[in-house]
Amino acid sequence: MQLTLQGDGSTIEVSETVLGADYREPLVHQVVVSYLSGARAGTKAQKTRSEVSGGGVKPWRQKGTGRARAGTIRSPLWRSGGQTFAAKPRDHSVKVNRKMYRGALRSILSELLRQERLQVVTAFELDSPRTRDALEKVRSVAGSDDVLIVDTEVSESLYLAVRNLPRVDVRDTVGLDPVTLLAHENVVMTTDALRRVEEWLA
CATH class of the missing domain: 3.40.1370.10 (Ribosomal protein L4/L1)
Incomplete structure (x- = not known):
């Protein structure tokens, strides 16, 4: 050629x-x-509800307050809570x-x-x-x-x-x-x- x-x-x-x-x-x-x-x-990292600091104490009692039940202040539904499906470092x-x-x-x-x-x-x-x-x-x-x-x-x-x-x-x-x-x-x-x-x- x-x-x-x-x-x-x-x-x-x-x-x-x-x-x-x-x-x-x-x-x-x-x-x-x-x-x-x-x-x-591949270094992105987030924390799940079990990894976020705090949240060990139940914020209020289960019944009688009129509020929705809650077991931890680190639930993914809450502000400052953990990530539901947290990203972890991985090889792409x-x-x-x-x-x-x-x-x-x-x-x-x-x-x-x-x-x-x-x-x-x-x-x-x-x-x-x-x-x-x-x-x-x-x-x-x-x-x-x-x-x-x-x-x-x-x-x-x-x-x-x-x-x-x-x-x-x-x-x-x-x-x-x-x-x-x-x-x-x-x-x-x-x-x-x-x-x-x-x-x-x-």
Whole structure:
């Protein structure tokens, strides 16, 4: 499968398996949900009626007051009472097999290429860590301000140049994930990064 590089117009041979895969929406959805679930802290905690401090004494006698019967001031019906179904710390992560995860990444990259939202360049380098220069280069390559830049390793000058751009993100191939790929309008990837991704997903 031939792919035209952005900028110089030359072509390179890329893997049909990685960049020519069908878009499998249910698989992508499952992997994205799993990824986001795994990112949840899961530290939420509330107290049940038995855990709230106080409430050991019956507030008034059972009969004769004309009021509704009550056994504790920590009933969930009362102000400052316990929670009926109290949330407890738990693990929200959902297991996804490696084969599914890689299949979802292949689907996403292939769909980005079909929609012309994936641009491959020989290299993405800056002479100086200036945000203005970085924005001009991003716009010239991707034609958009909302861009994910993927390289084999992130240089310090590139990181410093784009860190103040709210919709531009830069990642190395190790930190590539489905949620970040889908979060941006365009993805700019260097040829070295593409080769490494192909090795990983082939």
